[in-house]
Amino acid sequence: MNQPLAERLRPRSLDDYIGQLHLVGEGGVVRRMIESGKVSSFILWGPPGVGKTTLARIIANSVNVPFYTLSAVSSGVKEVREVIERCKSDAMNMFSGGRPILFIDEIHRFSKAQQDSLLGAVESGVVTLIGATTENPSFEVIRPLLSRAQVYTLRPLEEADLRHLLDRAVAGDSALQLHGVSIEETTALFRFAGGDARKLLNIIDLLEQSTPQGEPVVINDKVVTERLQENPSAYDKNGEMHYDIISAFIKSIRGSDPDAALYWLARMIRGGEDPEFIARRLLILAAEDISLANPNALLLANATFEAVHKLGFPEGQIPLAECTVYLALSAKSNSTYTGLHNAMKLVEETGDLPVPLHLRNAPTSLMKDMGYGRDYKYAHNYPGNFVVQQFMPDELGHRPLWQPCDNPAEMRSAALQNQRWQQGAGADQEVKQ
Structure with a gap:
C-alpha cells in the first residue's frame, strides 16, 4: 500500500482506460493498432495526467513484441544506442514477427543529438518509436523524426x-x-x-x-x-501555453474585447509570466494594430512598459490592466504596418534605385556642379508649407503605399493630404520673403 493511489489504480488494459475515446474508443486508431498487433511509430501529445504513459504501457502488455522504455530525463545518447542494439538483435531473431517498440517518456527533453541518434533505427524499421510529450512536437521534436511518426493528441479529462x-x-x-x-x-x-x-x-x-x-x-x-489553499497554475512560460495565451491576449485586444483581454492577462499574471514580456507585446500592438487611429496608444504603451520596469510585480499589474483596456477600447488601424509591407515589397521588386538629384545633399561645390540639390523646392516657402514635387525615385513616379483605414483620425489626415496635392499642383509660386 506504499504505492501512490495513482499507481495503484493505473489501468492495465483498454477496458480500464478512461477518456481519449477518439483514440481508444470503438474504431479509434490506437485501439485498431492494439487489436491488430501492428503498431507504427507515433507520438502522444497532451497535458500531464491524461494517460500518455498508461496508454504506452497498455500497448506493451497487449502486443507480442519486445518493449523497451527510456526516460528522456535520465537517458542520453549512450542509453539510446544500447537499446537500439538490443532492438537490432531482437529484430534479427524475429521470434514474434514484429518490430521491437521503444517508448520514450518526455521525448521533448531529448536534445537534437539524442533525437538524431534515434532517426536511423526508426527510418530503417529496426524499432517502432512511441514518444510521450507535454510540449508541442512541432517545436520540440526534430522534423525528420516527426515526419516518420504520427502525432496523436490527448485531451484533458472531462x-x-x-x-x-x-x-x-x-x-x-x-x-x-x-x-x-x-x-x-x-x-x-x-x-x-x-x-x-x-x-x-x-x-x-x-x-x-x-x-x-x-x-x-x-x-x-x-x-x-x-x-x-491554492490551485497551482499549469501555465508554462517556456511551453506552448505561453504562446497560446499571449496570442489569445493580443487577438482579444485587436478584436476590441476588453473583458477577454483582461481574462488572458490574468491567466498570464497568475502563471508567473514576465511582466515586461507582456508590456513589450502591448507596445508592438499599439504600433501595429492601432497606429494613427490613436497615436496616444503608443505613448501609453511606452509609459506602461516604463511603469512595469520600475514597479515590478505585483504593483505593475495595474498599469498593465489599464493599458490593456485602453488599447482594447481604442480605434484600430494597421495602415502603417501594411504601408511598410507595401514599401518593403516595392524595394524588393525594384532594387536600389538612385536618389533623384534634387533630393541629394550637396555639401561641396563639386556636388553642386553635378546638380545635387538643384531645383529642390523648400516646402516652407510655399502656401500651406506644401509644394508638389517628386520624392520617389524617378523610375517609380508616385506610388501610393499608405492607405488610410476606416477611422476618423486617418480619414481626416487622408482628406487633408488629398487636398494638399490637388491644390498644390497649381500653386508653384514661392512665398515672397
Missing part, C-alpha cells in the same frame, strides 16, 4: 471521466475503503484537478493521509479548499 475515476477509486481501492473515504462534493476537487487524472488521485491521497488516524475521510468543497 468531468464525467474524472467522476468515473473517482467512483472507481473509492469503490475499488482497499486502502481508501479501510480509511472510510467518502465523497460529499466534487466541485472544488474537479476544479483543482483541472482535467488531470493523476492530480485528482494525488489530491485524494493527500486528503486521506492528512486526516488524523481513526477519523473518517470526508471530502467536500470546504475540506478541499482549506487543505489545498
Whole structure:
C-alpha cells in the first residue's frame, strides 16, 4: 500500500482506460493498432495526467513484441544506442514477427543529438518509436523524426471521466475503503484537478493521509479548499501555453474585447509570466494594430512598459490592466504596418534605385556642379508649407503605399493630404520673403 493511489489504480488494459475515446474508443486508431498487433511509430501529445504513459504501457502488455522504455530525463545518447542494439538483435531473431517498440517518456527533453541518434533505427524499421510529450512536437521534436511518426493528441479529462475515476477509486481501492473515504462534493476537487487524472488521485491521497488516524475521510468543497489553499497554475512560460495565451491576449485586444483581454492577462499574471514580456507585446500592438487611429496608444504603451520596469510585480499589474483596456477600447488601424509591407515589397521588386538629384545633399561645390540639390523646392516657402514635387525615385513616379483605414483620425489626415496635392499642383509660386 506504499504505492501512490495513482499507481495503484493505473489501468492495465483498454477496458480500464478512461477518456481519449477518439483514440481508444470503438474504431479509434490506437485501439485498431492494439487489436491488430501492428503498431507504427507515433507520438502522444497532451497535458500531464491524461494517460500518455498508461496508454504506452497498455500497448506493451497487449502486443507480442519486445518493449523497451527510456526516460528522456535520465537517458542520453549512450542509453539510446544500447537499446537500439538490443532492438537490432531482437529484430534479427524475429521470434514474434514484429518490430521491437521503444517508448520514450518526455521525448521533448531529448536534445537534437539524442533525437538524431534515434532517426536511423526508426527510418530503417529496426524499432517502432512511441514518444510521450507535454510540449508541442512541432517545436520540440526534430522534423525528420516527426515526419516518420504520427502525432496523436490527448485531451484533458472531462468531468464525467474524472467522476468515473473517482467512483472507481473509492469503490475499488482497499486502502481508501479501510480509511472510510467518502465523497460529499466534487466541485472544488474537479476544479483543482483541472482535467488531470493523476492530480485528482494525488489530491485524494493527500486528503486521506492528512486526516488524523481513526477519523473518517470526508471530502467536500470546504475540506478541499482549506487543505489545498491554492490551485497551482499549469501555465508554462517556456511551453506552448505561453504562446497560446499571449496570442489569445493580443487577438482579444485587436478584436476590441476588453473583458477577454483582461481574462488572458490574468491567466498570464497568475502563471508567473514576465511582466515586461507582456508590456513589450502591448507596445508592438499599439504600433501595429492601432497606429494613427490613436497615436496616444503608443505613448501609453511606452509609459506602461516604463511603469512595469520600475514597479515590478505585483504593483505593475495595474498599469498593465489599464493599458490593456485602453488599447482594447481604442480605434484600430494597421495602415502603417501594411504601408511598410507595401514599401518593403516595392524595394524588393525594384532594387536600389538612385536618389533623384534634387533630393541629394550637396555639401561641396563639386556636388553642386553635378546638380545635387538643384531645383529642390523648400516646402516652407510655399502656401500651406506644401509644394508638389517628386520624392520617389524617378523610375517609380508616385506610388501610393499608405492607405488610410476606416477611422476618423486617418480619414481626416487622408482628406487633408488629398487636398494638399490637388491644390498644390497649381500653386508653384514661392512665398515672397
